[in-house]
Amino acid sequence: EPEVTQTPSHQVTQMGQEVILRCVPISNHLYFYWYRQILGQKVEFLVSFYNNEISEKSEIFDDQFSVERPDGSNFTLKIRSTKLEDSAMYFCASTGGLRGAGQETQYFGPGTRLLVL
Amino acid sequence: AQKVTQAQTEISVVEKEDVTLDCVYETRDTTYYLFWYKQPPSGELVFLIRRNSFDEQNEISGRYSWNFQKSTSSFNFTITASQVVDSAVYFCALKGGTNAGKSTFGDGTTLTVKP
Numbered sequence: 001e002p003e004v005t006q007t008p009s010h011q012v013t014q015m016g017q018e019v020i021l022r023c024v025p026i027s028n029h030l031y032f033y034w035y036r037q038i039l040g041q042k043v044e045f046l047v048s049f050y051n052n053e054i055s056e057k058s059e060i061f062d063d064q065f066s067v068e069r070p071d072g073s074n075f076t077l078k079i080r081s082t083k084l085e086d087s088a089m090y091f092c093a094s095t096g097g098l099r100g101a102g103q104e105t106q107y108f109g110p111g112t113r114l115l116v117l
Numbered sequence: 118a119q120k121v122t123q124a125q126t127e128i129s130v131v132e133k134e135d136v137t138l139d140c141v142y143e144t145r146d147t148t149y150y151l152f153w154y155k156q157p158p159s160g161e162l163v164f165l166i167r168r169n170s171f172d173e174q175n176e177i178s179g180r181y182s183w184n185f186q187k188s189t190s191s192f193n194f195t196i197t198a199s200q201v202v203d204s205a206v207y208f209c210a211l212k213g214g215t216n217a218g219k220s221t222f223g224d225g226t227t228l229t230v231k232p
């Protein structure tokens with residue numbers, strides 16, 4: 001069964017450093033998402049991406065964040081200058097979207113656990 | 118704006134007991150989708166079920182069942198004859214029918230099943 005994959009599974013970085021989290025969505029999917037889950041809290045929407053541009057972003061997704069689909073398979077989340085409060089699990093998700101993204105199940109990757117020291 | 122409320126923060130049961138996890142939602146969308154996910158200690162989100170707003174049929178899958186009541190905006194999840202392996206955090210989520218299709222999650226319910 002097709003699945004969303006994410007790398008790395010864990011990342012430790014120093015405050016102020018840039019990190020890039022990578023995702024490979026399911027191959028024929030059209031909509032891509034990043035979510036964040038701070039330890040012990042709920043999963044929060046960060047950004048959605050369609051047709052090579054951001055469709056929607058939350059207030060969490062400020063100027064330190066950016067997303068990119070550099071090629072036909074990868075979808076990346078860059079955090080430019082990490083802060084302690086960026087420590088969280090980051091989930092990538094994708095949706096087929098042929099009938100509109102709202103109509104289809106969102107498939108989540110296994111997550112990248114980011115720790116900022 | 119969308120909102121999902123899981124009023125039960127933690128539930129503890131003894132193995133073989135039945136347990137129901139509550140989920141209440143708010144949305145202005147006329148078409149929307151409801152989900153339940155399981156998050157084991159390893160951290161991944163395991164998809165359990167999706168229910169469309171226009172389909173109020175309840176569903177059963179093995180020991181799992183879901184009760185969707187549009188009139189009360191609820192989408193409750195029942196585990197029958199719980200097992201220790203059911204111990205996890207369970208999230209209810211709402212996805213609007215718009216093209217962007219983001220999901221709004223509840224705070225989660227931590228279920229502990231004791232042997």
